[in-house]
Amino acid sequence: MLANKTIVLGVTGSIAAYKAADIASKLAQAGAKVEVVMTESATKFITPLTLRSITSRPVVTDMFESTTEFSIEHVALAEAADVLVIAPATANIIAKVAAGIADDMLSCTVLATKAPIIVAPAMESNMFQNPITQENLVKLKARDFTIVEPGYGRLASGKVGLGRIAEVERIIGTIKQVLGRSKDLAGKRIVVTAGGTQEPIDPVRHLGNRSSGKMGYAIAEAARDRGAAVSLITAPVSLPEPVGIDVVPVKTAAGMKEAVDKVAAQADVLIMAAAVADYQPKTVAESKIKKETTSLTLELVRTPDILAEIKGNFLRVGFAAESEDIVANARQKLERKQLNLIVANDITDPTGGFGSDTNKVTLIDRDGKVESLPLITKREVADKILDKVVGLLNKGARVL
Ligand code: PMT
Numbered sequence: 001m002l003a004n005k006t007i008v009l010g011v012t013g014s015i016a017a018y019k020a021a022d023i024a025s026k027l028a029q030a031g032a033k034v035e036v037v038m039t040e041s042a043t044k045f046i047t048p049l050t051l052r053s054i055t056s057r058p059v060v061t062d063m064f065e066s067t068t069e070f071s072i073e074h075v076a077l078a079e080a081a082d083v084l085v086i087a088p089a090t091a092n093i094i095a096k097v098a099a100g101i102a103d104d105m106l107s108c109t110v111l112a113t114k115a116p117i118i119v120a121p122a123m124e125s126n127m128f129q130n131p132i133t134q135e136n137l138v139k140l141k142a143r144d145f146t147i148v149e150p151g152y153g154r155l156a157s158g159k160v161g162l163g164r165i166a167e168v169e170r171i172i173g174t175i176k177q178v179l180g181r182s183k184d185l186a187g188k189r190i191v192v193t194a195g196g197t198q199e200p201i202d203p204v205r206h207l208g209n210r211s212s213g214k215m216g217y218a219i220a221e222a223a224r225d226r227g228a229a230v231s232l233i234t235a236p237v238s239l240p241e242p243v244g245i246d247v248v249p250v251k252t253a254a255g256m257k258e259a260v261d262k263v264a265a266q267a268d269v270l271i272m273a274a275a276v277a278d279y280q281p282k283t284v285a286e287s288k289i290k291k292e293t294t295s296l297t298l299e300l301v302r303t304p305d306i307l308a309e310i311k312g313n314f315l316r317v318g319f320a321a322e323s324e325d326i327v328a329n330a331r332q333k334l335e336r337k338q339l340n341l342i343v344a345n346d347i348t349d350p351t352g353g354f355g356s357d358t359n360k361v362t363l364i365d366r367d368g369k370v371e372s373l374p375l376i377t378k379r380e381v382a383d384k385i386l387d388k389v390v391g392l393l394n395k396g397a398r399v400l
Pocket of ligand 1: 195196210211213214215216272273275276277278304306307308317318319321322353354355356
């Protein structure tokens with residue numbers, strides 16, 4: 001989604017300016033055209049040549065521009081920008097922009113652009129927490145700027161505090177989210193479930209499955225990038241928390257049901273990619289079960305079927321993890337759970353299904369249309385599912 005986008009990256013004079021190189025590099029690798037604008041003080045921390053080499057584009061600084069070039073350049077960049085990102089943003093640039101002052105290339109470009117603007121502050125704790133900086137940030141938020149809040153950590157002074165520039169992944173995730181605002185799922189609320197639920201046996205053991213959460217997370221991220229407001233209800237996984245998504249952690253099938261029932265009530269679409277346990281231990285031992293006997297029998301009872309039982313006026317997309325008669329079995333689940341679309345997942349191939357980065361699925365809708373996809377990445381599968389969802393929403397398809 002970053003490919004062929006023009007991203008103007010404003011770099012200001014903070015020790016975190018070196019992070020701009022990483023941001024520029026990741027954006028350029030994703031196919032974006034990165035136009036860097038540096039304040040003069042930023043050039044004391046990182047050279048324009050570094051950023052020029054990374055982006056393969058000329059870098060605009062305040063140092064050598066004549067007045068004429070200056071005015072042409074800032075208008076051209078302001079108009080070309082799909083998004084303008086100031087990272088790192090010092091207290092000084094934040095104050096200038098909040099006051100509407102335009103006295104250098106970067107502040108002129110900010111004032112001249114109609115593109116969305118993202119600001120990633122980086123400064124000493126006291127400067128960040130100073131009411132003046134906080135008021136300036138409130139002003140920017142009121143004017144629709146997106147602030148990527150700084151984190152807590154080691155600062156230039158050697159002290160530890162709030163003011164450390166946000167992680168690069170977070171800044172890039174925010175860029176994607178902002179760019180997605182004009183896409184085909186803009187204004188839609190989508191709930192996605194992911195991961196494998198864990199049903200406790202005793203305080204240290206549980207029944208689980210091999211779901212890594214990758215499929216559900218890919219759908220949540222793809223929906224975010226296409227403009228949706230996404231809630232991700234996730235069983236325990238070891239994936240990084242995605243940016244710009246409302247993440248609701250759960251553990252058990254019952255916990256997932258409670259969260260889905262609550263969050264999906266306001267949704268347009270529910271996509272259940274989670275591998276929900278079908279059974280749970282009838283009772284949970286209060287203390288660790290001792291290995292005193294040669295065998296142990298656990299009595300299991302059914303968990304709630306979240307998808308089959310849920311009520312509400314939203315599109316339902318289910319998955320069916322199948323190892324035989326894939327399409328026929330998936331069709332039965334589509335009927336039984338009253339779904340608009342089912343994603344039949346062939347789990348016989350180790351490069352698809354549980355744990356892998358790729359997947360091989362067949363999409364089946366209620367009109368009987370069957371689309372078998374080749375082995376592709378989970379992100380590609382996610383976008384194919386969302387293409388179908390967009391088609392169903394456009395057709396006005398709703399709960400059956
Ligand atoms: O997480 P990954 O490692 O990336 O793997 C992805 C995946 C293989 C887990 C995913 O692609 C997948 O197939 N998810 C569904 C697995 C599954 O539980 O299928 P099922 O056929 O048992 O369930 C059918 C549907 O009902 C699913 O949408 C499931 O979320 C839902 N369900 C199941 C049981 C239950 N008690 N409540 C439910 O809502």
